[in-house]
Amino acid sequence: MSTSNEIFDPEKSPNNMAANPMRRQSRQQMNQQFQHQRQQLPLHAHLEPEDVGPFHMDQMDVGMNTTFRTTAPMPNPGPFGLCAFALTAFCMGFYNLRAGINTNSPANALTGTTLFYGGLGQVIAGLLEFRNGSTFGGTTFCSYGIYWISYSTLLIPSFGVTAAYADYPDDYATTVGIYSLAWTIFTFLMWTLTWRSNLASSLVFFCLGMTYLLGTVSTLAHLEPGNIVQRASGGVGIITSCIGWYCAMADLSNSQNSYYTLPLGQLGRR
Incomplete structure (x- = not known):
């Protein structure tokens, strides 16, 4: 001392x-x-x-x-949320495209996917994004996860939503169309927040917004199931899912687990 x-x-x-x-x-x-x-x-x-x-x-x-x-670093929940989003959108896209499906066939077979993987899966991913401090990731994943859960209630007979409108099919279509319109607006608002991130993410939200928009037009116009607008919505939905999978693979791939990495196309500095 x-x-x-x-x-x-x-x-x-x-x-x-x-x-x-x-x-x-x-x-x-x-x-x-x-x-x-x-x-x-x-x-x-x-x-x-x-x-x-x-x-x-x-x-x-x-x-x-x-x-x-x-x-140990916190894991990135983004790829999981993107995969849940992409797979559900892919299945729903083929249903709306009516690829090998009867035009009047219900979508009840997709309830498990929309409720658990697309719904619950994205909510979990969103909560983990909030935990990691990503407000945008948490907001989008939780919102679209809850969308799929709420959409599933239309397909589950025990909820009685569709049955309640059995005598009012036009009112049912209008109500669902307004609901779809709200999600169209929300999606395009989120799209504006990707303009300085990267091209792939911006394309996901733009294509998703177009998917909602076409679905909204088809429903509010009270067109018959399997109409050309609904089929176009399904086609754009499939494109959206493929871009979502691409974003997930870009986040997952690195020099430790693959021989390639995927560019996202940086649009601007944060």
């Missing part, structure tokens, strides 16, 4: 960043790495400065040395 009576000067302390060029340089390098990684993030990813590197790091300064406590 030192017995010197020298007065402690904080400016000369090794813990002072200005007095310690090694610490200042290390912090600058971490900030540069953070800015670089944040620019490369996919749509639903989230990064904070302490997340730089393969682990989350809690930094504690001890003299001139720096120690780190590392914990």
Whole structure:
């Protein structure tokens, strides 16, 4: 223990960043790495400065040395949510396209997919996105997950929704059309928030908005099932699902698990 009576000067302390060029340089390098990684993030990813590197790091300064406590990084729920969205949209797209399906055939066979994978799956992904700090990812996944759950209630006889309108088919079509119109507006609003993210994500929301729009027109116009507008909605829905799968694969693929990576087409800086 030192017995010197020298007065402690904080400016000369090794813990002072200005007095310690090694610490200042290390912090600058971490900030540069953070800015670089944040620019490369996919749509639903989230990064904070302490997340730089393969682990989350809690930094504690001890003299001139720096120690780190590392914990496993939070997984990215985006690919799971995108896969749940894409598969459900793919199945519903083929149903609306009436590919090999009778024009008057009900969609009840899709109830399991819409309720559990497209519905519950996306809600779970959205809650995890909120947990990771991604407000946009959490809002979109939870919203579309709840959409599929609510849509499933129209297909489940025990809810009695369709039966209640048995004598009022036009009113039923109008009500469902207004519901679809609301989701059309919501989707195009979300689309405007992707203009500075990447091309793939922007295309997903644009094509999804067109899918809702065509479905809305078909329903509000009281056209017969299997009409050309509904078939067009199904075709665009299939395209939407394929782009969604592409985004999921772009998030999943890396140098550790594949021989390729997929570009998303950066549109602007965050």
